[in-house]
Structure formats: structure tokens, C-alpha cells
């Protein structure tokens with residue numbers, strides 16, 4: 001899980017371009033720092049507007 005633009009395991013920051021690739025789920029993205037599979041991106045503040 002990517003949280004707030006960073007790896008949920010080691011908090012290594014993930015570039016926006018890579019976050020987009022994770023969202024698309026076309027390929028498996030692995031954290032460069034800890035080697036975790038980044039399977040999903042936690043939605044950020046922007047999503048709260050669309051939920052209403």
C-alpha cells in the first residue's frame with residue numbers, strides 16, 4: 001500500500017509517475033527501498049470531493 005505518496009512499509013517516497021502505474025495495475029511495482037510490492041495507492045484528499 002502506498003500512503004500519502006510514500007511506501008506504507010518504509011515510507012520511502014514514491015514518484016507520482018510510479019503511483020499512477022500502481023493505480024493502473026498493469027504491472028507490479030516494487031518499492032526500491034524495501035522491496036515490498038506496491039499493490040494499491042491510498043486515495044488522497046482529492047477523492048473526498050468526488051464522494052459527495
Ligand SMILES: [Zn+2]
Pocket residue numbers: 007008009010011012031032033034035036
Ligand atoms: Zn518500501
